[in-house]
Amino acid sequence: MELTILLCFVAYTLLLFLVMWLSQRRGATGNEAFFRAGRRSPWFVVAYGMIGASLSGVTFMSVPGGVYSGQWTYMPLVFGYVLGYAAIALILLPLYYKLNLTSIYTYLEQRFGIASEKTGALFFILSRLLGSALRMYLVVFVLYEFVFRAWGIPFGVPAVVFIFIILLYTFRGGIKTVVWTDTLQTTFLLAAAVATVVAILNNMDMSLGELLHTSSEKGYTHMFETNPSAPKYYWKQILSGMFITITMTGLDQDMMQKNLTCKSLRDAQKNVMTSSMLFIVVNILFLCLGAALLTYAEQTGFALPIGDNGVVVPDKIFPSIAFSLSGFTAVMFVLGMVAAGYSSADGTLTALTTTFCYDFLGFGKNIKYSADKELQIRRMVHIAFALLYLLVIIAFRPFHNQSLIDTLFDIAGFTYGPLLGLYAFGLFTKRKVLDSWVPLVAVASPIICYILKMNSETWFNGYSFGFEILLINGAITFLLLMLIRPKKQKL
Secondary structure (H helix, E strand, C coil), X not given: CHHHHHHHHHHHHHHHHHHHHHHCCCCCCHHHHHHHHHHCECHHHHHHHHHHHHHHHHHHHHHHHHHHHHCCCCHHHHHHHHHHHHHHHHHHHHHHHHHCCCCCCHHHHHHXXXXXXXXXXXXXXXXXXXXXXXXXXXXXXXXXXXXXXXXXXXXXXXXXXXHHHHHHHHCCCCHHXXXXXXXXXXXXXXXXXXXHHHHHHHHHCCCHHHHHHHHHHCCCCCCCECCCCCCCEHHHHHHHHHHHHHHHHHCCHHHHHHHCCECCHHHHHHHHHHHHHHHHHHHHXXXXXXXXXXXXXXXXXXXXXXXXXCCECHHHHHHHHXXXXXXXXXXXXXXXXXXXXXXXXXXXXXXXXXXXXXXXXXXXXXXXXXXHHHHHHHHHHHHHHHHHHHHHHHHHHHHCXXXXXXXXXXXXXXXXXXHHHHHHHHHHCCCCCCHHHHHHHXXXXXXXXXXXXXHHHHXXXXXXXXXXXXXXXXXHHHHXXXXXXXXXXXX
């Protein structure tokens, strides 16, 4: 089985390089292709590819596994995503296209100053590097546990192989390549989920309707948490989902860089709204998969994976059952995981390189480099971020002791919050701020939010913060920015 999985992995990687080669045959080349793809990407290709980039390994494993403890209470968060995508299409995309931005954090310099731009860019780098590296870690972790560990191969080896492959196929084409390879990633990610659901239904001789009926009776499909004090209270989920999307997509260089490769603003808006509708369908698919996994385990007596602390590990439910069903589902699961990992990491490496080059090295501004010098610098930055990415993956190995989806959103809540506050202040007020004080505000807000979250149940009569901490973080940043207005100059 391990040899079959390895051969399928090699075949998939070769297919990925074929897509890369085809994507680079025409159109823009060099840094224009790497950063902007010549702004000629078809909107429907971007929309489809964004599904895989948005879902990644987190949804692939943690959302189905999360049904074990959270049923379908993740779904109101997804409904909030649609509202967030609408805000992106109507507010943020027109701004980005009007200013002809390559790095979206250049807006902060134009609105507030250089310190604000670098603060926004640095918070993105921190957020995206950690979040995406953890997603990639999940892929490496699963393949290590189910394939490489049996061969006695150290954990770091598959991590190095994955990062090296991603570096190779993004090194030349950048975002131009990523837009097209993401379509391949999305296809395999969805195919793996569908194949597993079908295999489970066939194994239990059950139709999809019967599965949903059985799952509903067992409470697996419970969607709306009505207790206002609960972390997943549905109104909190909807509101949080909206602002998570605005920040993690609309204020995220990785996701917006793909949108900004579309031919026009109208195409970019069609792409975003189409993606939001597809996102609902795809998340329902993964929640159905989670219900199918639990139903299968209960009816067949399959023992759910237990961690060292004696409790069920949700992230391991999907791979455990996929590998036990058949060789076909095992292979499809691995290919889905590989696709999820590639999709998360390739765009991130490109976006991190873009942000650093434009917001810290001055690409596209008054600092001018020759074309050859820019190309050389961009390649060095790209390699440096790949190495840093690898270090984060390896360093996280001892800390994989909770559901990764919660870890990732915790990170987002604390690091994307200042971005939300900065952009909201810039868009909805005309006030200026003391630019040199903005970094202090951006650091103070997450610290305040962390203290609030750690003490909320004691201070607020049992209330527990969920994903809405992101909104509070942004609001605190907004209020602190109100306090650092520059003094009026004397005439």
